[in-house]
Amino acid sequence: MATIAAPSLASAEDAYAENSGIWSWITTTDHKRIGTLYLWTALFFFLVGGLEAVLIRTQLAKPNMGFVSAETYNQLFTMHGTTMVFLAIMPLSAAFFNYLIPLQIGARDVAFPRLNAFSYWVFLFGGIFITVPILFQVAPNGGWFGYAPLTTNQFSAGPNIDFWVLGLQILGISSLAAAFNFITTIINLRAPGMTLMRMPMFTWMSFVVQFLLVLAFPPITIALFFLLMDRFFGTTFYEIAAGADPLLWQHLFWVFGHPEVYILILPAFGLVSEVLPTFSKKPLFGYNVMVYSGIMIGTLGFGVWAHHMFAVGMGPVADSIFSMMTMLIAIPTGVKIFNWIATMWSGEIRFTVPMKFAIALIAMFTIGGISGVMHSSPPADLQQTDTYFIVAHFHYVLFGGSIMGIFAGIYHYYPKMTGRFLNESAGNWHFWLNFIGFNLTFFPMHFSGMLGMPRRIYTYDAGQGWDLFNMLSTVGTYILVVSTSIFVVNFLRSRTRGLKAGNDPWGAGTLEWSIPSPPPDYNFAQIPEVTSRYPLWDLKDPAKTAGIAHSHADSATITDAHAVPVHEETERHTAKSLGIPMPFPTSKPFFTALAMVSMFSGLLFRRSGHDSIALTVVVGGALLFVSGLYSWLTSPLE
């Protein structure tokens, strides 16, 4: 989205507001600053979700504990899942999409800078909307999957689920808007010579993820809309007495929910695919196959949703098909594991903190992947479903995979984002305590699950063989508290006290390392023409890529009249002094997002019986939203 009307002339001075103060953050359209906002916000929610996990594990430490009530426990596990999926891992990935994609493809910003700001503000307001109720004990309590009819008025009469339905609807809009933006950015803003098959692997995996977002979010939007209609307007979508199908929600939810798993993991796969070659001093092994396997994972991801539903009795045909599809998806995933190992093979490995996290991802994700293949078989799944075995499985995938990969990315890119390194020895403490705490928390869950301990119970009786495993899990969680605290202190302190990092502190090969750290607002003073997958290695260490097809410069001649050869930019200018037009700062996305979220929140008044207030807020919010949109679209971008 950009201007509909002709841009009116604005004085050049207006274009470059000062880059400090809270107003500059509210009005920013710079992808790097928006990425930074995503990073801080998502890390905050990560801590909130972690705190919820600590309360859960404290309650489960011993049999028959009374630390929290059953109702509070329901709210805690619901919000732990919802927070980690929608408010921590997804936006942490979005932080990297924002920060890295333009830098990796040689662009000065995303395709729609203001839409990008809008996505962030919608995410922030949606996150607040769905999180705050827990402070008042009215948080969502129907699980992160919110199965209807359990979540209809009949079984969940309070406002708890209202917050969840409306909150997820809001967060979905943020994700969709961002996905349209990044698809356009990756297709249309690549530097000359940056062909699709020369794109860095992080950008490739992000590209796949954007398509998953675009195609997977609509089904849950509709499922949530039905639930919203049922809850607020008395429709019968999930009303069994009216003839509704109790599996409708499950199908619509998992058509979204399974691709969502790949939305959570593929960005982490992309990040470690940047880290491993850098610290092995070798190009990524099997680049093409890594691309194809990413696309395969994304495509097959839409054909496996019903493996979440083997226990509902879909019949042998459906079970067989979904079982087979699920086993198939292990192939492209396995290919990635082997390619990462082959990337390290005979490389000059440097065991830095990001490298350790990346290797941890390979090992831990493999464990989670193998337990996943176990329950792709319906007879095995019937034993394992709804037990702690499943909890162990998906935490090995999402914590052992996504979170390890995101930490690898944070340690790797912190110097690029801040110009300083994270402290290495604190990083090592963080890594090892994290690794030990993670395994101590989740490995015993395989056993408690196999011994029959169900998920989502707030307490249990002694003498069922679960006591030791639960105590181990709780001890592991407290080790994770220590390791995460070390990380938080390191993250905050290193901003001012970390060792200074130059353009390319790790000796990496892709474009983002050719510019200063942190990058100036315009990113690239001169747009480079890319001739290989690791242009910086061609420039600085040609031996590294010599003889490897596509990794070494294919040709030295520059073909694009507007571009210059890949080079290191060491001087720091301003966009103004270089005459580079930059998007104006604007508060319009902020207020448009605020209006949209108010519109949704108006429905809450209907729950309390104030229909006229509800109508006023919804209609008022809608009018403000539309006028905000008009004002935004008719003002010039730059």
Added chain:
Amino acid sequence: MSSHAAAAHGAHGAGHDDGHAHHHYTTTGLEHRKIAIWAFIGSECMLFASLISTYLIYKGRSIVGPFPHTEWVNEAGVVFKPILNIPVTSASTFVLLMSSLAMVLALQAVQLKDTPLPDGANWWTRAQRSSQGWLLMTALLGMTFLGFQAFEFASFVHEGLTIKTNLFGSTFYTLTGFHGAHVTAGVLWLFTLLFIDRKRGLGPKDELIVDIAALYWHFVDVVWIAIFTLVYLIQ
């Protein structure tokens, strides 16, 4: 939209005074908005696919009437006729399809704005140049369709079918209502274009903003063809 092309040479002033956006470097040569609208339409396909699937899954599962294609007698012996009025909706469908034709002509008129009329052009060739006329006609046809829908909803409610009555009511009103909301947004979009056209005149340089509106409008029409076939025609 950042400008690679301009700044690659490191010297580019504020060259925006020509009144419309200057050329930006893009990898494909296409404008960003053209790519984004296709991504958006892809997403919308999944949205309507979910709605239509739900309608089809719930077809014939309503416990009480009124029903779409069959008669229903309630406990008190009151007879409810089949509720869907296919002749009326065929007319509204025709209106919506004609609006797509008008949209095509509106885009053509904008593209041809700067091309001089040939000597001795007949009335049709002249009419083809009226972007305002075709935009207005598209919007009016869209509004006529919405009028039909309002009439349809009102008469169904009068006949005893509300959104709460049964599964048919819930799925029917939600699906067609979602579509109607899309048409409404499209009409608003068309009037916005019409306003811009009247204010400063749309010409070939504005092709993109009319083109993306047209893509959206045609998409909404195509969805209606699917809905009309699956909901109304197939019994």
